[in-house]
Amino acid sequence: MILIHDFGVDLETYHELGKNNDFPMVEECPHCHAKHSLHRHGFYERNAITAEKEYRLLICRFRCSICFQTVSILPHFLLPYFQHTTRTIVQWLHDALHQTGTNPSKRQLISFYLRRFIQTISWIYMYFARKI
Ligand SMILES: [Zn+2]
Structure with missing residues (x-):
């Protein structure tokens, strides 16, 4: 599942900060609705393409210790499954x-x-x- 989050920074800043972005905690599993902190489960890379430039961004992933499903936190300037x-x-x-x-x-x-x-x-x- 993908959650959209406003990191309070633009694309360029998000790219520069990489793993140092202020990633939110996920306190409820959107899959099984268990109320607990999901564990950080690494990052994956994805493209973010503007009319002028292409970026490879790190997307933070969490995993529920109860249902083992993952949740990704997508910055607000991207849409799921769209590279631009x-x-x-x-x-x-x-x-x-x-x-x-x-x-x-x-x-x-x-x-x-x-x-x-x-x-x-x-x-x-x-x-x-x-x-x-
Ligand atoms: Zn869960």
């Missing part, structure tokens, strides 16, 4: 929907994101609804 940052995707979708500023070399990627956006619209709605 939220801001980049939203900008491209905005450009595509308004037919402005669309780089021809990005049309296939934007088309991919539009299809995926439409397929996952209810999940994306829930993501943004929680942020308000």
Whole structure:
């Protein structure tokens, strides 16, 4: 399971801090709902791509000692299962929907994101609804 967390820093700072980011404690397992501190279970790397630059970020993982399921803490500027940052995707979708500023070399990627956006619209709605 993936939990979104606002680390209070931007992408560049999160990247620079790496393992020294202020990772939250997870006090309740989102899988089995046991109320206990989940154990830190290392990191994995994932891409974060903006219009200008690509980053490899460390994502902190926790593991429940009761159900043995894992939980990852994703920084708020990323969406689960998307390599591009939220801001980049939203900008491209905005450009595509308004037919402005669309780089021809990005049309296939934007088309991919539009299809995926439409397929996952209810999940994306829930993501943004929680942020308000
Ligand atoms: Zn659990």
